[in-house]
Amino acid sequence: MKRENSAPTMKDVAREAGVALGTVSKVVNGLPVGDSYKIRVEDAIRKLNYQVNSYAQGLKASKTYTIALLIPNTFDPFYASLTYHINIALMKRKYRMLLCTTDFDHQQEQEYVTMAQHNKVDGIIGLTYNPELIVEETTPFVAIDRSMGPKIPCVACDNFAGGQLAAEKLSDLGCKNVAFLRIGSSLVNEPNKRKAGFENGCLSRGLSYEMKILNDGDSYEEFEQFLSEHMSDGKLTFDGIFCVTDRLAYQISNTLRKLQLRVPEDVQLIGFDGIRYFGDMDYHCSTIVQPIPEMAEMCVDLLLRENTMMKPPLVCLPVAYAYGGTTLEG
Amino acid sequence: MKRENSAPTMKDVAREAGVALGTVSKVVNGLPVGDSYKIRVEDAIRKLNYQVNSYAQGLKASKTYTIALLIPNTFDPFYASLTYHINIALMKRKYRMLLCTTDFDHQQEQEYVTMAQHNKVDGIIGLTYNPELIVEETTPFVAIDRSMGPKIPCVACDNFAGGQLAAEKLSDLGCKNVAFLRIGSSLVNEPNKRKAGFENGCLSRGLSYEMKILNDGDSYEEFEQFLSEHMSDGKLTFDGIFCVTDRLAYQISNTLRKLQLRVPEDVQLIGFDGIRYFGDMDYHCSTIVQPIPEMAEMCVDLLLRENTMMKPPLVCLPVAYAYGGTTLEG
Numbered sequence: 001m002k003r004e005n006s007a008p009t010m011k012d013v014a015r016e017a018g019v020a021l022g023t024v025s026k027v028v029n030g031l032p033v034g035d036s037y038k039i040r041v042e043d044a045i046r047k048l049n050y051q052v053n054s055y056a057q058g059l060k061a062s063k064t065y066t067i068a069l070l071i072p073n074t075f076d077p078f079y080a081s082l083t084y085h086i087n088i089a090l091m092k093r094k095y096r097m098l099l100c101t102t103d104f105d106h107q108q109e110q111e112y113v114t115m116a117q118h119n120k121v122d123g124i125i126g127l128t129y130n131p132e133l134i135v136e137e138t139t140p141f142v143a144i145d146r147s148m149g150p151k152i153p154c155v156a157c158d159n160f161a162g163g164q165l166a167a168e169k170l171s172d173l174g175c176k177n178v179a180f181l182r183i184g185s186s187l188v189n190e191p192n193k194r195k196a197g198f199e200n201g202c203l204s205r206g207l208s209y210e211m212k213i214l215n216d217g218d219s220y221e222e223f224e225q226f227l228s229e230h231m232s233d234g235k236l237t238f239d240g241i242f243c244v245t246d247r248l249a250y251q252i253s254n255t256l257r258k259l260q261l262r263v264p265e266d267v268q269l270i271g272f273d274g275i276r277y278f279g280d281m282d283y284h285c286s287t288i289v290q291p292i293p294e295m296a297e298m299c300v301d302l303l304l305r306e307n308t309m310m311k312p313p314l315v316c317l318p319v320a321y322a323y324g325g326t327t328l329e330g
Numbered sequence: 331m332k333r334e335n336s337a338p339t340m341k342d343v344a345r346e347a348g349v350a351l352g353t354v355s356k357v358v359n360g361l362p363v364g365d366s367y368k369i370r371v372e373d374a375i376r377k378l379n380y381q382v383n384s385y386a387q388g389l390k391a392s393k394t395y396t397i398a399l400l401i402p403n404t405f406d407p408f409y410a411s412l413t414y415h416i417n418i419a420l421m422k423r424k425y426r427m428l429l430c431t432t433d434f435d436h437q438q439e440q441e442y443v444t445m446a447q448h449n450k451v452d453g454i455i456g457l458t459y460n461p462e463l464i465v466e467e468t469t470p471f472v473a474i475d476r477s478m479g480p481k482i483p484c485v486a487c488d489n490f491a492g493g494q495l496a497a498e499k500l501s502d503l504g505c506k507n508v509a510f511l512r513i514g515s516s517l518v519n520e521p522n523k524r525k526a527g528f529e530n531g532c533l534s535r536g537l538s539y540e541m542k543i544l545n546d547g548d549s550y551e552e553f554e555q556f557l558s559e560h561m562s563d564g565k566l567t568f569d570g571i572f573c574v575t576d577r578l579a580y581q582i583s584n585t586l587r588k589l590q591l592r593v594p595e596d597v598q599l600i601g602f603d604g605i606r607y608f609g610d611m612d613y614h615c616s617t618i619v620q621p622i623p624e625m626a627e628m629c630v631d632l633l634l635r636e637n638t639m640m641k642p643p644l645v646c647l648p649v650a651y652a653y654g655g656t657t658l659e660g
Contacts (some may be wrong), residue, residue, distance in 0.1 A: 073414050166437050
């Protein structure tokens with residue numbers, strides 16, 4: 001059994017600060033002590049480079065200062081960016097993050113939740129499309145993009161407003177006849193509100209519109225067929241298309257090219273998410289940008305709130321339009 | 331103070347399996363016991379859904395089954411993919427991952443290493459360009475892309491071979507006069523071997539070549555100037571360019587477009603890394619692909635090896651060329 005004898009202990013801090021051990025413990029655990037004591041303890045902690053032994057602390061106080069993030073993967077740019085910003089938000093609060101990539105596997109997700117609960121992480125932030133996921137009520141949980149019940153706060157961007165904004169933008173840019181293309185989960189979830197928002201925007205602007213709605217697992221070829229069916233004399237009957245994600249907009253722009261159509265001259269294209277080349281360069285397309293840093297902050301803030309009365313079931317954060325080359329002018 | 335009384339303990343497992351507590355402990359800690367005992371204990375663990383309390387275990391056995399990953403961020407697609415595959419490789423071995431994004435901040439990196447050591451993670455995998463980073467010899471550490479000393483294994487792709495392959499490919503594709511463009515850290519590191527490999531390939535194929543080498547912080551405009559200086563009568567003197575990363579290849583292709591040059595008809599372009607659109611779609615450009623899943627496996631495998639004699643200082647994994655639209659034919 002190996003021990004690191006070099007690491008200073010709480011006793012060393014108490015001696016250095018000239019205070020009782022209990023005072024150090026209070027400061028370390030965020031309990032109230034007099035300001036002058038607090039300053040002396042914090043100075044001693046800095047001087048000795050004392051690190052809280054979170055494992056011991058985990059046993060004693062049921063607090064580990066560790067949060068688990070359940071996310072399908074980190075190679076998808078939206079998930080990658082969310083992961084990064086949640087990590088930053090936790091770090092600012094001196095919390096650590098266990099990364100749990102799930103690949104949408106329901107069993108894997110449940111195992112992670114159970115593991116997290118038994119190891120007493122302080123909470124879980126999860127983006128999951130698993131309707132059967134069981135989370136104990138005693139485990140603080142914040143969901144992203146899909147409500148998991150009235151007691152679990154859900155953080156999302158304002159997807160409805162984003163859909164509406166896409167319709168309004170296409171209208172502003174001169175479109176008269178538009179389409180909405182969507183592929184995604186058929187479960188009730190926040191991103192599905194993009195459709196209703198878009199319809200609303202079309203109606204209020206008097207835009208004529210059609211929709212093609214696919215579920216995960218459906219073939220992309222159905223979109224190709226849909227677009228082909230709307231060609232006549234080498235022209236597309238739509239002058240604007242709103243795609244449910246930037247990823248889909250990328251695929252659709254490839255299909256339009258094959259149909260000899262020019263973007264944005266023949267048809268304007270708006271995506272959703274706000275994905276940039278290589279994570280931080282140009283936008284892939286004109287897009288409705290999700291406020292990822294703000295969503296990350298909100299997830300962490302809600303998760304760590306002690307007062308459960310202050311945990312609303314749904315928080316929607318504002319989106320914005322960004323020009324990315326697939327619409328006429330910015 | 332809250333306890334989860336519902337969680338089964340090691341004692342419950344021993345009772346269920348009808349074996350001594352010490353036998354359960356051995357199985358849980360991977361120590362040798364008779365096969366029949368092992369099966370009984372494992373059955374009992376499954377039946378009771380017993381979860382090892384890693385925090386208690388961390389105190390007792392200095393083993394936490396937790397690894398820290400130090401990585402600049404997860405929004406860069408290369409880092410995002412590495413993070414994902416290291417997570418998968420750890421998960422397969424029932425290890426958990428603390429994600430520590432550093433934004434290349436030296437102080438942040440050192441704090442993470444110190445935190446990881448004091449919290450007794452079982453080891454650290456780190457991608458850092460911090461020459462001052464202090465890692466205690468007792469902490470298992472595997473470095474990515476930059477050697478941190480003879481006792482710390484470094485995992486990278488075969489950058490030299492990748493550079494050479496880029497030159498050979500450009501030669502195979504008919505190029506006669508090529509350029510190498512590089513921006514990156516001036517520290518000794520593995521990716522810098524791309525340059526030497528490329529030179530070697532050019533020399534062996536009789537290709538005439540020029541280089542433009544910038545360091546992090548230098549202005550991108552120097553590349554624009556370099557290319558402009560090599561224009562005459564609207565033509566570029568190079569018919570092939572090797573960029574040190576796909577990210578740079580993206581920037582360079584934008585610059586070439588502004589110079590009214592067509593890729594690949596006027597000038598062929600090869601990048602490095604093998605980054606795909608949206609993480610899993612087409613390649614951004616013709617590229618030398620890093621074997622990220624294999625690098626991730628190797629990092630984890632080396633980190634968890636007990637026998638330090640079997641930890642080589644440098645492991646280079648094979649690269650491959652992939653066509654991505656910026657060269658003539660695949």
